[in-house]
Amino acid sequence: MPAVSKANFTTPQEAEAAFYRALAEGNFEALMEVWSEEDEVVCVHPGGPRIVGLAAVHETWRRILSGDTRLEIELSQSVATVSATMAVHCVVERLSVHGQTKRSAVLAATNVFVRGAHGWRMVLHHASPMQDQADFGDLSPRVVH
């Protein structure tokens, strides 16, 4: 796909919104438009492996979005650290997965965006399952560091 056809996200918020919209719609092309093509991108799936490099990230999303699973994603509690050329957003994702069975999960996601020639693009997505905040009192025995 030629670069001219790509979306130009003028803020990291816009790129992040496009990412989650594409995910909810199962739109692989739109999802990949959000990812940077210039950096050594990283994707950590919940409980999954760490994927490094655009080709591998491309392949993992293609496979995930090739099924008939439908997602609803509700974001909350965004915390942002932003500079002129980089933005780190940490959000809580509440996911409902409508496949053969309905499942739901609460995830912590760290999304990193970099501003390049074509606007803001994602360079890292790190999502992991999160226990309920209410369980905080019971934290110590369970974490390994």
Added chain:
Amino acid sequence: MPAVSKANFTTPQEAEAAFYRALAEGNFEALMEVWSEEDEVVCVHPGGPRIVGLAAVHETWRRILSGDTRLEIELSQSVATVSATMAVHCVVERLSVHGQTKRSAVLAATNVFVRGAHGWRMVLHHASPMQDQADFGDLSPRVVH
């Protein structure tokens, strides 16, 4: 502790090395010297809650390091995205926990550092358990997005 006594990390690598050294030594004061005091810091423990704000991050590490657990941490496969004032490092942590029983885990960790008046400081640490890279072929059924 007055600001003048704080370490001044001149690179994000230096700050990250101090973070893992403090963790391996169980040195709470040294660990907290790495954390930024100026930002809305975030810490996501493996499988644990998302902790936001310096006081809460302080408390969680105090509790974790108050036990007699001893850690060995081996880092590898670092991927960095860096600008003049922000750095994102994504590393693979191989942890061995020497407590009453010996456990080990492989984690993906995203560490974000910001350059401020006192050098580079951590503003985010997101660690999550990672399945073996060898399991990648089996990815699709297990991830929720």
